[in-house]
Amino acid sequence: MSRIKIFTLAALLVICVSSQALAQEQGKKLVIGTTLHPYYSFVTNIVQDRAIVQPLIGEGFNPHNYRPQPEDIKRVMNLDVLVVNGIGHDEFAMEILGAAQMKGKIPVIFANKDVSLIPVAGNMDDLKIVNPHTFISVTTSIQQIHTIAAALAEIDPDNAKYYKKNARKYVRKLRKLKAKYMQRIADLPDMEFRCATIHGGYDYLLQDFGLQVTAVIEPNHGLKPTANQLAKTIKKIKALDVDVIFTEMHFPDKYVDTIHEETGIRIRHLSHLTGGSYTADDFEKGIEANMKALTDALVEAHAIKEGK
Amino acid sequence: MNKTSRQLVSPSGKGRETMYVLFAAILVAATCATLIFLNQKQSAVAGLESFQIRAFSDLNDKELAVFNGLYTAAVEINGIHDDEEEWLTVKQLEGELMPPFTKDSSWKKSGKYTWDRVLRPAGSMDIALYTGHPEKGKKMGSFILLFLHDHAKKQGNARTEPTHAPYEIWYHPAPGKTAPQVATDQGFISAGWKEVIAYSGEDEVKRVKG
Numbered sequence: 001m002s003r004i005k006i007f008t009l010a011a012l013l014v015i016c017v018s019s020q021a022l023a024q025e026q027g028k029k030l031v032i033g034t035t036l037h038p039y040y041s042f043v044t045n046i047v048q049d050r051a052i053v054q055p056l057i058g059e060g061f062n063p064h065n066y067r068p069q070p071e072d073i074k075r076v077m078n079l080d081v082l083v084v085n086g087i088g089h090d091e092f093a094m095e096i097l098g099a100a101q102m103k104g105k106i107p108v109i110f111a112n113k114d115v116s117l118i119p120v121a122g123n124m125d126d127l128k129i130v131n132p133h134t135f136i137s138v139t140t141s142i143q144q145i146h147t148i149a150a151a152l153a154e155i156d157p158d159n160a161k162y163y164k165k166n167a168r169k170y171v172r173k174l175r176k177l178k179a180k181y182m183q184r185i186a187d188l189p190d191m192e193f194r195c196a197t198i199h200g201g202y203d204y205l206l207q208d209f210g211l212q213v214t215a216v217i218e219p220n221h222g223l224k225p226t227a228n229q230l231a232k233t234i235k236k237i238k239a240l241d242v243d244v245i246f247t248e249m250h251f252p253d254k255y256v257d258t259i260h261e262e263t264g265i266r267i268r269h270l271s272h273l274t275g276g277s278y279t280a281d282d283f284e285k286g287i288e289a290n291m292k293a294l295t296d297a298l299v300e301a302h303a304i305k306e307g308k
Numbered sequence: 309m310n311k312t313s314r315q316l317v318s319p320s321g322k323g324r325e326t327m328y329v330l331f332a333a334i335l336v337a338a339t340c341a342t343l344i345f346l347n348q349k350q351s352a353v354a355g356l357e358s359f360q361i362r363a364f365s366d367l368n369d370k371e372l373a374v375f376n377g378l379y380t381a382a383v384e385i386n387g388i389h390d391d392e393e394e395w396l397t398v399k400q401l402e403g404e405l406m407p408p409f410t411k412d413s414s415w416k417k418s419g420k421y422t423w424d425r426v427l428r429p430a431g432s433m434d435i436a437l438y439t440g441h442p443e444k445g446k447k448m449g450s451f452i453l454l455f456l457h458d459h460a461k462k463q464g465n466a467r468t469e470p471t472h473a474p475y476e477i478w479y480h481p482a483p484g485k486t487a488p489q490v491a492t493d494q495g496f497i498s499a500g501w502k503e504v505i506a507y508s509g510e511d512e513v514k515r516v517k518g
Contacts, residue, residue: 087512112509116363116379118372128365130512139407143380146387164387171384175405182412190416207373208407210417 030156033079035090036063036274038135039111039148041283043083045170046149050159054079055278056093063089063274073100081155083148086110087117088132089274109151111135111144118207120200122215129200136273137204138178138287142171177284178208181291185209188302194242195297198256202246202270205290209298214242217259230255234262243301246270246293266300268293356505359497361479364507371448373418374440375477377407378453379506382475385438386455395436395455398423408440419448428491432460435491442483450485452478452501477504 030051034040044053056079057072076082076096084093086108097103112134119128134140149167153160193211200216217233218225225233237245237259244266247256260267270293273286356362363375384406385396401409401423408415409423419442428435434457442448455475478501488499496503 087509087516110509110513112512114383114506115509116372116376116506117509117512118376119364121369130364130507132512134509139377139380143383146380146383168384168387172404179405179410179412182414185413188413207369207376208414210370210373210414212369 030080030152031078032152033076033082033093034278035082035084035093036135037276037278037286038141038273038283039083039085039144040278041280042111042141042145042148042170043152044280046145046152046163046167047159048162048166050162051152051156056082056096059277060275063092066092068092068096068099072096076100076102079106081107081109081152083109083111085112085132085135087112087130087134107151107155109148111148114147115140115143118203120213120216121203121206122196122200122213131200131203133201133272134204135283136201136270136287136290137208138174139208140204141283141287142174145171145174174284174287177288178291181288181295182209184295185298188298191302191305193298193301194240195244195246196237196240196242196265197246197270199248199272201248201272202290205270205287205294209294211294214240217245217255225255230258234259237263237265243304244268244297246297248272266297268297270294357503359493359501359503360505361502362507363504367479367504368448370418371479373414374408374421374448374451375479375504375506377409377418378438378440378451378477381406381409382453382455382477385453386474389434389436389455389457395425395427398425398438419443419446421451426487433458437487437491439487441485444483446483448483449479449481450483451504452487452496454478454491454496456491478502479504 030047031054032043032047032051033054033056034043035056040053040055043051047053054075056075057066057069072092073096077100079102082093082097084090093108094103097106097108112132115134117130117132117134120131134144145167149163152163156163194214195206195211196215196217197213198217200213200218203213206213215233215236217237242265245256245259245263246268248270256267259265270290271286273283273290276282276286361367363372363379367375381401384404385401389395396404398409402411404410405412408418408421411420415421421440421442423438423440426437426439428437434455436455438453440451440453442450453475454477457474478496480499480501482500485499485501488495488501493503
């Protein structure tokens with residue numbers, strides 16, 4: 001056998017062995033399922049390249065009315081662990097687990113387990129309803145990141161230190177991001193800021209800034225107001241004298257336009273953070289856009305009150 | 309001419325049908341009531357002791373913001389102490405941009421709390437208290453974030469389970485209330501403090517799913 005043939009065979013053998021080793025290495029990695037977009041970002045930043053993060057369902061769904069699809073069942077069967085919000089928005093995850101007969105077979109991490117929940121402020125019926133949007137905030141997201149990291153550290157003890165270190169680094173990054181927007185409004189004189197939101201999902205975000213929602217327009221989670229409710233809402237908004245109304249991407253413009261036309265109040269957009277693609281920095285981008293919209297509204301409201 | 313004859317025909321059941329229908333209705337109602345009773349989800353959310361209050365319902369919105377900041381910071385302070393055996397100072401917490409310690413816009417709107425850290429080691433117990441008071445004139449109470457770490461295990465004691473939660477948050481409606489001399493439950497309770505219990509995601513899951 002010529003030297004070239006021997007060399008070629010040896011090279012092929014090395015490649016085969018390396019590929020097998022790599023495949024085995026990848027085989028050892030945990031496959032972690034996530035439901036909503038922020039949880040994909042949280043988990044990816046915690047595990048980096050030491051686990052595989054797998055969104056449970058495809059992009060572009062509306063979590064308020066998602067129904068499980070057959071392909072979701074296939075996906076869940078490959079998971080080692082699932083991370084859920086657990087208090088709203090991702091009930092479909094349990095349905096998928098049930099349909100795939102996976103309930104109780106893989107650990108489920110409830111990210112909100114240790115989050116201190118707050119009520120939906122400005123509820124038209126003045127009821128104290130739990131707000132499940134803990135993922136639209138820096139502070140409550142940090143609590144969830146710690147919970148997820150601690151749970152993953154127990155499931156995958158070999159990487160426990162790595163996960164905790166990454167979680168700590170990630171939460172510092174998020175706090176710095178928030179500080180940037182806090183700085184924007186640091187010199188504003190203390191004033192009352194009154195705002196209405198179309199969707200009752202932004203109490204945690206506003207709490208991060210020491211603010212509170214004055215009124216929520218949609219009558220219930222994910223429901224559109226009837227003509228009668230809209231008329232009642234317009235009347236209430238006029239009486240409440242709000243500075244701005246925060247709407248969001250999926251809310252039909254006709255309602256917002258009607259409210260704007262009837263009240264003359266400025267409209268700004270906030271994101272529910274549950275759309276678009278699944279990326280590691282999706283949460284940072286989304287929450288930053290929300291913090292920008294909020295601080296823009298504060299600066300603007302202050303300028304108007306100062307008569308500038 | 310034929311005479312019309314009349315004959316009175318009485319129901320064969322003599323009113324029994326009414327009884328059957330009534331019996332069936334009672335049976336259905338009783339079955340439904342039994343099933344509803346059996347399928348009722350008992351609230352699995354733990355009740356509170358007399359010395360405890362619920363953050364969700366018993367604090368005002370600004371106090372709730374302070375509590376939530378403190379509750380989140382506690383996880384990290386606790387984790388850093390576990391790893392590095394140090395209690396972060398208030399200055400370090402401000403530097404870490406951690407609410408409610410960092411003096412940002414939210415801090416200004418949420419009572420401008422002044423924080424103080426006191427360490428009180430006692431035997432195997434490593435005790436740290438972070439006490440916060442709002443600015444004068446604010447209608448807000450005082451908070452204490454209390455850490456109780458039992459290092460008995462590390463010193464060779466056979467006990468493996470901690471006897472106390474690693475941290476607790478206590479509240480007093482007086483804005484200038486100082487920490488009790490004795491950092492035990494009884495010490496706090498007798499000084500009029502209330503332990504604040506978060507309404508957590510775990511509580512909500514238990515409430516919904518039973």
